[in-house]
Amino acid sequence: MGADDNSSNATARLSQLSSHISPKNADERGAEQQTKTRSRRKKNVDNTLPPDYSDILGQITSLQKMALTPDPTNRGYSRQKQAGKLWVRERVEQLLDEGSFREVGSVSGTVEWKKIAAAREKPVSYVPSNNVQGFGKLRGRTIVFTADDFSIRAGHADGALMDKTLYMEKLAVALRLPMVKLVDGSSGGGSVTTIRTNGFSYIPPMSAFPPVIEQLNMGIPNLGAVLGPAIGLGAARVVACHFSVMAADIGSLFNAGPNVVAGATFEEGLSFTELGGPAMHCTNGTIDNLAANEAECFEQIRTVLEYLPNSGFSAPPSVPVEDPVNRSCPDLRTIIPRKRERMYNARKIITSVVDxxxxxxxxxxxxxxxxxxxxxxxxxxxxxxxxxxxxxAGALDALGSQKLNRHLKFLDIFNIPLLQFVDVPGYAIGTSAERTATMRHGVNLAVTYYSTTIPIFNVVTRRAYGVAGGIMLDSRDPRQRVCWPSGEWGSLPLQGGIDVGHSFELKEIERKEGLAKRKERYDELDEEYRRLMNPVRTANHFGAEEIIDPADTRYVVCTWAKHYYDELLPIRLMERTGGKIHPSFA
Structure with a gap:
């Protein structure tokens, strides 16, 4: 038996060896392989998962296709279009450079699944999270962004929205990338229906705000646009930006909508625009700028970003320029009227001097x-x-002080130097000024002038009076400033100042010699003071460091700016990185 078994084994091995040495032809091999493959498939036709994970990728593709395809029959989508607003993905497409969008959280949302086999399922319906976000580019600059989808639950919170938003806010800090927020709705704020969905109420969390404050104070650009009703948390998110803009045709912003307001304050029948439209919030400082429409909002955001670094730890971007730095501006010699009571267009001075x-x-x-x-x-x-x-007359009031206060912090956080054209008669006066706390806001402005550290160059074009003038011109040591021949300065303007300083003398002349004599003496005093206030006399005593030809202003300030960027900015960035200086916006 043993010999027969050995003989059989030897024969089998020889046959196997022969098949390798003399293989079958190609057709025979192919047929045999197909037979074996079919045999394996039959064994596990329902349970074998593809080795390339095409089933998972297919599910993702299906969900992404659903998210990218608007449903014209959807009530929210129809309402969005009827209001004249772009759909959220149309907004993303118009905002970003073509082909630069890379979505984060592209399949987050609520999915209904259908089982199709063992360990197999497919999505049959999908409601995306009502926020689209990710990476993109604005004129070549990489940004992160969030965009509300008002067509889904009016932007109120869903299962993924807050987590997505918080993730992007943290990502902006970690990567030091600018953050753009397109707000339309509550940006994930709560709704009473959330209580029903969860089965319980909750104390409102504000987990997204710490990274926002961190972004603001790190100088990571936060740029927001109001592209519909910004409500509650949505309103807070866009106001908590370095720069914000509202679309005039569709934008509004409020703490609570008209229905809630009617129940609380009995102001009934208010529209979104009446409650918090552009006429309200673009004139009180809640929103920085007004744009005609969504496209102009996007353009303003692109423009602002071109001036800003990715964070306060890097330099603001410079660009090539064709405008000669030594370009003369002869029109500036006559822009300030010789008659001091007359006004002029201050913006023309700015546009004449800058690039x-x-x-x-x-x-x-x-x-x-x-x-x-x-x-x-x-x-x-x-x-x-x-x-x-x-x-x-240029007197600095409460709102003007608040505006300058915010701008100083904005520049300080982004390492941008400040050029001032000074013509200030002082703080605003009168009952309206007192009622609006002008001095309180003026002192707050003074604190900001003296606590920020960006370089300031001053061009005194005409008046510099009182506390306001002193704050603007004397907050840096050593001062960097030049004056124009039209300059005048002092503790008080002559008009009113003579009446105060010579009150007793003028009253006695009027009592003894009459009103005509009083006026004659007043004119004598006015002529004497104006002669003594010749700006050259101030320069004689080095109270005005240099009086220049206004036509040369551009060259002077361009030279200063270049020196800051070449020599001083690198030192500032090192000091900031080392913790020696701590600019703060919020």
């Missing part, structure tokens, strides 16, 4: 006694502050 086409104003509709914004000098970003003599 052509670079002026971008912030907050033009509120705090109108002050003008502020961004521009470039020789291609370098600078902040601009001026007083507006066409409004209240």
């Amino acid at each position: 052509q086409g670079s002026w971008f104003e912030i907050g033009s509709l509120w705090g109108t006694t002050a003008i502020c914004g961004l521009a470039r000098l020789g291609g370098y970003p600078v902040g601009i502050i001026s007083l507006n003599c066409e409004v209240n």
Whole structure:
């Protein structure tokens, strides 16, 4: 038996060896392989999962396709379009550089699954999370962004929205990338229906705010647009930005909507616009700028970002410039009227001095006694502050002080130097000024001038009076400033100042010699003081460091800006990284 078994084994091995040495032809091998493959498939036709995970990828593709395809029959989508608003994904497409969008959380939302086999299922319905977010580029700059989808639950919270938003806020801090927020709704704020869904109520959490404050104080650009009704948390998110803009045709912002307001304050029948539209919030400082529509909102966001670094630990971006730094501005010699009571266009001075086409104003509709914004000098970003003599003669009121206070912090957090055109008769006076706490806000502005550390260069174009003038011009040591021949300064303007300083003398002349003699003496005093206030006399005593030809202003300030970016900014960035200076926006 043993010999027969050995013989059989030897024969089998020889046969196997022969098959390798003399293989079958290609057709025979192919047929045999197909037979074996079919045999294996039959064994586990319902249970074998593809080795390339195509089933999982297919599910993801299906969900993404559902999210990308609008449903015209959906009530929320129809309402969005009837209101003249873009759908959220249309907004993303219009905002970002073409082809740059990379979504984060693309399949988050509520899915209904159907089992199709053992360990197999497919999505049959899908309601995406009502927030689209991810990475993209604005004119080549990488950003992170969040965009509310008002067509789904009016932007109220769902199972994934808050987690998604919080993740992106943290990601902006970790990666030091600018954050753009397109707000339309409550941005994940609560709804009473959430109580029913959860089966319990809750104390409102604010987990997303700590990273927002961190972004603001790290100088990570936060740019927000109001593209519909910004309600509650949505309103808070867009107001808590370095820069915000509202679309005039569709934007509004409020703490609570008209129905809640009617129940609380009995103000009934209010529309979104009446409650918190552009006429309300673009004129009181809640929102910085007004745009005609969504497209202009996106353009303003792109423009602002071009002046800002990715964070306060890097330099603001400079650009090549064709406008010569030594360009003369002869029109500036005559822009200040010789008659002191006359006004002039302060914005014309700004646009004449800065690089052509670079002026971008912030907050033009509120705090109108002050003008502020961004521009470039020789291609370098600078902040601009001026007083507006066409409004209240340029006297700095409460809203003007708040506006300048915010702008100073904005520039300080982004390492942008400040150029000021100073023509200030002092703080606003009168009962209206006292009622609106002008001095309180003026002192707050003073604190900001003296606590920020960005370089300030001053051009005194005309008046510099009182506490307001001193704060604006004397907050840096050593001072960097030049004056124009039209300059005048002092503790009080002559008009009113003579009456105060010579009150007894003038009253006695009027009592003894009559009103005509009083006027004659007043005119004598006025002529004497104006002669003594010749700016050259101040320069003789080095009270005005240099009086320049206004036509040369551009060259002077461009030289200053270049020196800051070449020599001082690298030192500032090292000090900031080392913790020696701590700019704060919030």
